[in-house]
Amino acid sequence: MPSASETLLLITIFLLLPLHAVSSAIHAGHAIPINGLCRDTCGTIPVKFPFGTGFGCGHPDFVRYIKCSSGTLQFSTGTGIYTISSIDYNSSTIVVTDPLMSTCSSMQNSGGFSLDRASPFTIREENIFVLLGCSTTSPVFDPNEDLCDTGSGSRVCRGLYSCKGVAGIGLQQNAPISTCCVYDSQVGVGSGYALVLPKLQCSSYTSIYEFGDEGDPMKWKFGISLQYNDSYYTNACKDCEASEGLCGFSGLDQSFACVCQNGVNTTRSCFEQGYALSGAVELEVQIKTIIGGLLVSWMLLQTRSR
Numbered sequence: 001m002p003s004a005s006e007t008l009l010l011i012t013i014f015l016l017l018p019l020h021a022v023s024s025a026i027h028a029g030h031a032i033p034i035n036g037l038c039r040d041t042c043g044t045i046p047v048k049f050p051f052g053t054g055f056g057c058g059h060p061d062f063v064r065y066i067k068c069s070s071g072t073l074q075f076s077t078g079t080g081i082y083t084i085s086s087i088d089y090n091s092s093t094i095v096v097t098d099p100l101m102s103t104c105s106s107m108q109n110s111g112g113f114s115l116d117r118a119s120p121f122t123i124r125e126e127n128i129f130v131l132l133g134c135s136t137t138s139p140v141f142d143p144n145e146d147l148c149d150t151g152s153g154s155r156v157c158r159g160l161y162s163c164k165g166v167a168g169i170g171l172q173q174n175a176p177i178s179t180c181c182v183y184d185s186q187v188g189v190g191s192g193y194a195l196v197l198p199k200l201q202c203s204s205y206t207s208i209y210e211f212g213d214e215g216d217p218m219k220w221k222f223g224i225s226l227q228y229n230d231s232y233y234t235n236a237c238k239d240c241e242a243s244e245g246l247c248g249f250s251g252l253d254q255s256f257a258c259v260c261q262n263g264v265n266t267t268r269s270c271f272e273q274g275y276a277l278s279g280a281v282e283l284e285v286q287i288k289t290i291i292g293g294l295l296v297s298w299m300l301l302q303t304r305s306r
Contacts, residue, residue, distance in 0.1 A: 038246045038259040042068035049247040050232045060254040079114045092230040095223040102206040104163035104217040112195040120229040131181040133169040133203030153182030159217040169203045243269035
């Protein structure tokens with residue numbers, strides 16, 4: 001069995017080798033790979049800043065709402081996870097679809113939709129939310145509240161109730177539209193939206209963001225169109241993208257990082273290929289943890305040998 005001094009010498013040699021290697025890499029300007037998960041597409045949808053395909057990609061304010069899962073770009077809120085069907089980067093809008101939301105071809109019971117007030121998204125005014133199969137005692141029909149559009153909304157309700165899909169919520173085709181409400185609540189404009197169907201005593205809902213041929217509800221475009229905050233785009237991100245990198249973040253402070261095609265994070269652009277400071281710090285913390293564990297083990301060995 002080696003003596004205590006020999007054990008200490010072996011531990012010191014073991015620790016100095018990786019520390020020297022890390023130090024040499026840093027001072028030589030070599031890159032330290034810490035994130036190779038960022039991609040510029042998810043399925044068939046291009047993914048650009050401020051969105052990202054995983055943690056560390058895009059802007060940190062969007063990471064809890066947008067992610068790529070099994071080739072599907074998803075949008076998350078308090079009421080569920082929805083599929084993003086399209087993104088228009090020129091107008092800073094996305095369209096999300098709720099699998100339980102009714103359409104002309106298929107109607108079913110659903111729970112509703114909500115949007116966090118603190119999120120960087122707002123509901124566009126172009127959306128028309130329609131409540132279907134509502135009870136006659138529903139608060140949306142309170143004459144003092146004026147929550148339903150009884151003008152042009154009546155045409156929308158008649159169009160939806162002409163669909164064969166109404167059978168899915170227990171109605172007959174061309175049923176009276178007295179249980180339908182084109183929801184005209186001002187709460188739905190902007191952020192902090194909450195549409196809770198059980199509270200409103202309605203069976204289902206749908207959202208129409210574009211009519212196309214207004215006379216044919218089968219040609220209406222169903223989904224929820226959201227506007228996102230595009231003020232996050234900085235010169236640093238532009239420089240990163242010009243060097244064929246993807247804008248992301250790293251470290252506990254979520255500082256800007258340019259993620260290059262080889263999976264390396266830099267603080268500027270992929271042309272410079274500098275090492276990521278946050279990655280070096282993270283690696284240093286890991287090494288110090290190992291050192292601490294080994295020193296504790298050595299001290300225990302010393303105690304037992306006495």
